Amino acid sequence: MSQDIALEVNNLRVHYKTRTQDVKAVDDVSFKLYAGERLGVVGESGSGKTTLALALMRLHKAPASIEGGEAILDGRDLLKLDREEMRQTRWSKLSLIPQGSMNSLNPVIKIKHQMADAIEAHERGRTKSEISKRIWHLLGRVGLPESVAEMYPHELSGGMKQRVCIALAIILEPSVIIADEPTSALDVVVQRVVMQTLNDVQAQLNAAMIIIGHDMGLMAQSADRLAVMYAGKMVEVSPIDSFFKDPQHPYSKLLISSLPSPEERRELAGIPGSQPSLLDLPSGCAFHPRCPVAVEHCKQVVPPLRDFSGGRRAACHLVEEQAS
Amino acid sequence: MKHGYLIQRLIMFFVVIVLAATLNFIIPRLAPGDPVGAVLEELRARGASTGGDAEDEIVAAYRARFGLDQPIHIQYVSFLFNTLRFDLGYSISYYPQKVEQALLRSLPWTVGLLAISTLMSFAFGSFFGALMAWPRAPAAVNRFVPFFMILSAVPYYLLGLILVYIFAFVLRWLPLGGAYASGTVPELDLDFILDVIKHGILPALSILLTSVGFWALGMRGVMVTVLGEDYLTLAEAKGLPDRRIFFAYAMRNALLPQVTSLAIALGTVASGSVLVEVIFNYPGVGWLLYNALRSSDYYMVQGVAFFLILTVAVSVLIVDLIYPLLDPRIER
Numbered sequence: 101m102s103q104d105i106a107l108e109v110n111n112l113r114v115h116y117k118t119r120t121q122d123v124k125a126v127d128d129v130s131f132k133l134y135a136g137e138r139l140g141v142v143g144e145s146g147s148g149k150t151t152l153a154l155a156l157m158r159l160h161k162a163p164a165s166i167e168g169g170e171a172i173l174d175g176r177d178l179l180k181l182d183r184e185e186m187r188q189t190r191w192s193k194l195s196l197i198p199q200g201s202m203n204s205l206n207p208v209i210k211i212k213h214q215m216a217d218a219i220e221a222h223e224r225g226r227t228k229s230e231i232s233k234r235i236w237h238l239l240g241r242v243g244l245p246e247s248v249a250e251m252y253p254h255e256l257s258g259g260m261k262q263r264v265c266i267a268l269a270i271i272l273e274p275s276v277i278i279a280d281e282p283t284s285a286l287d288v289v290v291q292r293v294v295m296q297t298l299n300d301v302q303a304q305l306n307a308a309m310i311i312i313g314h315d316m317g318l319m320a321q322s323a324d325r326l327a328v329m330y331a332g333k334m335v336e337v338s339p340i341d342s343f344f345k346d347p348q349h350p351y352s353k354l355l356i357s358s359l360p361s362p363e364e365r366r367e368l369a370g371i372p373g374s375q376p377s378l379l380d381l382p383s384g385c386a387f388h389p390r391c392p393v394a395v396e397h398c399k400q401v402v403p404p405l406r407d408f409s410g411g412r413r414a415a416c417h418l419v420e421e422q423a424s
Numbered sequence: 425m426k427h428g429y430l431i432q433r434l435i436m437f438f439v440v441i442v443l444a445a446t447l448n449f450i451i452p453r454l455a456p457g458d459p460v461g462a463v464l465e466e467l468r469a470r471g472a473s474t475g476g477d478a479e480d481e482i483v484a485a486y487r488a489r490f491g492l493d494q495p496i497h498i499q500y501v502s503f504l505f506n507t508l509r510f511d512l513g514y515s516i517s518y519y520p521q522k523v524e525q526a527l528l529r530s531l532p533w534t535v536g537l538l539a540i541s542t543l544m545s546f547a548f549g550s551f552f553g554a555l556m557a558w559p560r561a562p563a564a565v566n567r568f569v570p571f572f573m574i575l576s577a578v579p580y581y582l583l584g585l586i587l588v589y590i591f592a593f594v595l596r597w598l599p600l601g602g603a604y605a606s607g608t609v610p611e612l613d614l615d616f617i618l619d620v621i622k623h624g625i626l627p628a629l630s631i632l633l634t635s636v637g638f639w640a641l642g643m644r645g646v647m648v649t650v651l652g653e654d655y656l657t658l659a660e661a662k663g664l665p666d667r668r669i670f671f672a673y674a675m676r677n678a679l680l681p682q683v684t685s686l687a688i689a690l691g692t693v694a695s696g697s698v699l700v701e702v703i704f705n706y707p708g709v710g711w712l713l714y715n716a717l718r719s720s721d722y723y724m725v726q727g728v729a730f731f732l733i734l735t736v737a738v739s740v741l742i743v744d745l746i747y748p749l750l751d752p753r754i755e756r
Contacts, residue, residue: 157661190663198661203654206673208680208751217672218662252752268662 104135106308107156107194107276112169114148114155117162123378125151125164127332130405133276136306138299140323140340142314142355144375147329149312150199153280156310157196158186173276192222195269197262197279197298199312204265205253211264212249218271238267241304242297259290263297270301277302277309283318295322316359320344325411328352331376331386334405338412348414350391385417393418429748437741444733445507448726449500512727517719523727526712533603534708536620538697539690541628542635546686549639554675556640557647560666568640576637581699584630588703591626599623601705627704631697635689642685646678653677680751687743691736 114126126148133139143149154160156171171178173193181189198204206214215235219226236246242263253261269277282298283291299322302309311323319326327337336349347353354371373390376382385403388394397417405415487493512523555561556569592600604619651674659673698710709728716724748754
């Protein structure tokens with residue numbers, strides 16, 4: 101893995117504006133995405149994963165608004181680009197594999213036109229036959245026959261639609277791909293194949309990829325690093341091996357102990373309580389009411405995300421003491 | 425397009441026509457007595473002397489002439505046959521003109537006035553409605569919402585009266601009514617065409633203004649739903665230009681339910697516009713129906729009714745045939 105930075109996000113804040121207060125859906129999130137790596141982002145529903153993905157592409161809809169931070173891609177801050185610059189950047193530098201690909205294709209337009217659209221919006225003066233060849237080639241790369249180009253979305257199965265979305269995402273060879281729960285609507289067999297396809301094309305392009313999801317098994321197979329989000333914050337970012345072997349944050353530990361393991365038969369531990377409402381976050385560390393090891397300090401001071409050995413980062417006051 | 429689909433639609437169309445003709449046959453025959461007797465009764469009531477002994481002979485002769493002495497099923501078959509040949513019988517008030525001749529004479533006016541104003545209203549209303557839902561449209565667009573709501577609540581004949589009063593009676597900018605200046609002979613020259621347009625403005629405007637709100641508000645509603653679809657998010661993510669997203673992704677999909685409404689609207693245009701044609705003295709199908717009702721011209725009323733059913737059926741057929749081109753999912 102090279103250490104070129106594909107995307108650097110610093111102190112990103114996305115708030116949902118309500119009449120009474122701002123809900124901090126993404127709260128002071130910073131991370132670096134290296135070229136060619138796959139960063140998994142996991143978290144419970146409502147922890148801000150999808151909001152983060154949409155905000156990076158500036159596709160968030162009101163009442164969501166970006167309240168601060170920067171997202172640097174190719175030396176430019178995405179959050180400061182004007183509408184036209186952002187339009188040009190989308191897809192050519194930063195593409196999206198959407199959550200719910202079932203409904204992500206326009207039902208009344210042929211696949212080839214939906215793919216050609218993306219090319220025509222970014223590259224001038226391509227001939228029709230050039231575009232067609234490129235589309236056929238891409239369909240082949242994701243394991244679909246050329247005939248799919250002439251079809252409408254309703255003529256394709258769920259797995260095929262997802263492959264079309266993957267082909268679409270790499271059509272302009274972007275440096276960053278954001279896959280928002282790319283397989284959540286598929287059954288496990290198709291999931292595996294689609295994920296394999298996605299990983300293959302990503303590796304061929306050497307694009308960096310953010311995979312959002314909550315399937316830890318899938319993450320273990322695909323991601324190079326894993327970021328855990330909790331109540332709008334990143335609480336741990338670690339290389340995938342060390343994350344599963346030696347998770348730092350108490351939340352990560354509980355997450356892993358709640359996973360079934362073939363080696364040992366045991367009662368699966370859950371995490372007591374539930375994620376707090378973003379409207380009424382606990383003081384200090386948002387996880388402290390559910391944390392088995394919380395101390396008085398945790399209730400008062402928000403722990404910053406700190407760097408530890410082995411490229412690991414965690415936001416917990418107690419990590420140093422335990423890691424000693 | 426699949427042949428099965430086409431054949432299925434055509435059969436459906438044929439069934440509707442035969443059913444309509446059948447109703448047209450049955451309903452008058454449910455009334456007691458027969459047409460010849462009814463005419464005689466009417467003559468008697470007016471004090472005309474009837475032929476005494478000869479009366480029965482005359483009645484029999486007339487019954488034979490109109491085929492009323494035939495058994496009912498023979499009558500039905502010949503009626504169906506005539507209807508399908510578009511032979512709708514003689515008009516009573518314009519005798520010896522036939523109903524279909526009168527209809528064909530009025531038809532161009534109705535089609536010209538109503539179909540064109542309905543289509544214009546549809547096109548303009550749908551586009552404007554789509555803009556009203558579009559988040560990046562100029563803010564001024566949304567100020568028209570209450571305006572459209574009020575207009576769509578006003579009955580078109582009322583607006584027609586107001587328009588006539590203001591522009592024709594008070595300001596005298598436009599003619600009071602008719603399709604062309606009385607005394608001119610219809611011919612295809614520039615003066616006549618301009619005259620027809622001048623006469624058409626007010627009736628067209630009253631239809632356009634009252635129906636444009638319906639299309640605009642309907643379109644706005646569908647458009648809001650479409651804008652929330654995942655494929656719109658992806659279209660935006662693809663970095664497509666706004667214009668492309670608006671037309672090919674948003675409006676294209678939002679138009680589908682509107683087109684269905686258009687089929688129904690076009691079909692009811694002829695019947696729904698009776699009052700407009702009456703107010704503006706416009707010599708269309710609605711005007712024909714109005715006069716036929718006033719003069720108890722049963723054959724004409726029957727003929728117009730059948731014709732109206734035919735227009736609905738034809739416009740639904742046309743839309744049915746166009747729809748698969750707009751929405752590829754509809755065929756299966």
